[in-house]
Amino acid sequence: MTRNHTREDILAEAARLFSRAGFKGTSLHDIAVAVGCSKATLLYHFASKDALLVALVEPAVQELLALDDRLAALVGEDARTAAVDGFVDLVLRYRPQVTLVYDSLQLTEIPRFPGIDAVAERLVRAFAGHSADPVDDIAARVVLSGICTVVIEHADSGGIDLRKALTTVAERLLPSQPRPRQES
Amino acid sequence: MTRNHTREDILAEAARLFSRAGFKGTSLHDIAVAVGCSKATLLYHFASKDALLVALVEPAVQELLALDDRLAALVGEDARTAAVDGFVDLVLRYRPQVTLVYDSLQLTEIPRFPGIDAVAERLVRAFAGHSADPVDDIAARVVLSGICTVVIEHADSGGIDLRKALTTVAERLLPSQPRPRQES
DNA sequence: CTATTGCCTGACCGATCGGTCAGGCATACT
DNA sequence: AGTATGCCTGACCGATCGGTCAGGCAATAG
Numbered sequence: 001m002t003r004n005h006t007r008e009d010i011l012a013e014a015a016r017l018f019s020r021a022g023f024k025g026t027s028l029h030d031i032a033v034a035v036g037c038s039k040a041t042l043l044y045h046f047a048s049k050d051a052l053l054v055a056l057v058e059p060a061v062q063e064l065l066a067l068d069d070r071l072a073a074l075v076g077e078d079a080r081t082a083a084v085d086g087f088v089d090l091v092l093r094y095r096p097q098v099t100l101v102y103d104s105l106q107l108t109e110i111p112r113f114p115g116i117d118a119v120a121e122r123l124v125r126a127f128a129g130h131s132a133d134p135v136d137d138i139a140a141r142v143v144l145s146g147i148c149t150v151v152i153e154h155a156d157s158g159g160i161d162l163r164k165a166l167t168t169v170a171e172r173l174l175p176s177q178p179r180p181r182q183e184s
Numbered sequence: 185m186t187r188n189h190t191r192e193d194i195l196a197e198a199a200r201l202f203s204r205a206g207f208k209g210t211s212l213h214d215i216a217v218a219v220g221c222s223k224a225t226l227l228y229h230f231a232s233k234d235a236l237l238v239a240l241v242e243p244a245v246q247e248l249l250a251l252d253d254r255l256a257a258l259v260g261e262d263a264r265t266a267a268v269d270g271f272v273d274l275v276l277r278y279r280p281q282v283t284l285v286y287d288s289l290q291l292t293e294i295p296r297f298p299g300i301d302a303v304a305e306r307l308v309r310a311f312a313g314h315s316a317d318p319v320d321d322i323a324a325r326v327v328l329s330g331i332c333t334v335v336i337e338h339a340d341s342g343g344i345d346l347r348k349a350l351t352t353v354a355e356r357l358l359p360s361q362p363r364p365r366q367e368s
Numbered sequence: 369c370t371a372t373t374g375c376c377t378g379a380c381c382g383a384t385c386g387g388t389c390a391g392g393c394a395t396a397c398t
Numbered sequence: 399a400g401t402a403t404g405c406c407t408g409a410c411c412g413a414t415c416g417g418t419c420a421g422g423c424a425a426t427a428g
Contacts, residue, residue: 190375221377224376228375229375
């Protein structure tokens with residue numbers, strides 16, 4: 001009965017509040033009230049506010065790293081398709097975390113995961129089909145970040161399948177014209 | 185000599201710091217130190233921290249409203265082209281402000297400008313070429329927000345013309361296939 | 369000269385922040 | 399029985415937050 005469901009409650013409420021008001025915009029007091037426990041309890045389960053943030057984002061980061069591994073084994077058209085599908089799926093399943101990282105911290109905050117920038121860069125390359133054209137690179141960045149923001153802001157404008165719409169959009173922009181495959 | 189260049193200095197430093205650490209992540213003390221004046225001076229020139237933010241964002245909002253007016257007079261292909269070109273230009277010229285609004289506040293903050301959401305929605309419609317296809321709507325949102333984020337994060341990856349690349353990307357995604365024009 | 373006005377400041381205020389700590393209260397073990 | 403362990407808490411701490419206020423210091427006006 002006195003299970004450790006409190007820890008999970010804290011994570012859930014923190015995700016909700018962080019993604020709504022941002023990391024700095026949410027106090028430990030806010031979270032404690034939402035969970036229904038004391039502020040000291042938060043700091044019993046998590047060493048600090050930063051540690052809470054890390055615990056929240058960590059599984060999403062792990063999945064991103066796993067996607068990165070999967071992508072490393074693929075080339076050409078398969079690589080881009082897997083990148084788009086995998087990324088859209090990941091971003092949809094971890095929406096609050098994406099909101100958090102994308103809105104609140106971005107350049108600014110404390111707990112940068114090591115090597116995550118390199119992963120993001122490889123993802124961009126995969127989106128661009130490893131093209132050498134700088135416009136393709138920009139296109140990949142627009143689509144990647146655009147997907148994030150749309151998922152964050154999407155409040156269900158008509159009951160369309162967001163996953164399918166996003167992958168369709170990505171496919172429409174990224175590869176369409178026949179392009180000589182190059183490198184890797 | 186004792187001109188009011190202090191006010192402008194405050195605005196410039198506030199834009200710099202806000203866009204780097206976010207609105208809540210930047211204190212009046214930080215700004216005062218950067219400007220080289222006292223915190224009280226900030227609050228002499230601006231009624232509050234919020235008022236400083238509003239003063240900072242206001243010209244960009246005015247230009248966005250002006251773009252909205254210009255767009256209202258156009259239809260069809262002209263409307264979308266003007267929307268893309270105008271938006272890219274605006275976002276490039278007001279990069280710090282865009283960073284601010286996009287990163288720090290978004291859903292959360294205080295000084296929402298009235299009717300700005302409607303303007304953004306009309307801009308999305310223009311990007312979508314007023315298509316009824318929900319996928320076109322999603323595409324427009326991806327491109328619009330993607331452009332914002334890319335401009336924010338772009339640290340000059342090779343000396344390409346970012347303006348031209350962005351408009352090219354937008355044109356590539358948005359209209360390409362022949363599409364029956366519908367509604368004004 | 370005095371008076372007014374605009375720009376600026378140090379000192380201070382209450383509120384809130386993240387974080388610490390000693391201890392309460394169960395349950396489980398010996 | 400005692401005692402160890404896990405979960406939780408109220409009270410408190412120093413730091414920092416946005417904001418106020420009385421006054422100083424030019425320059426200009428009369």
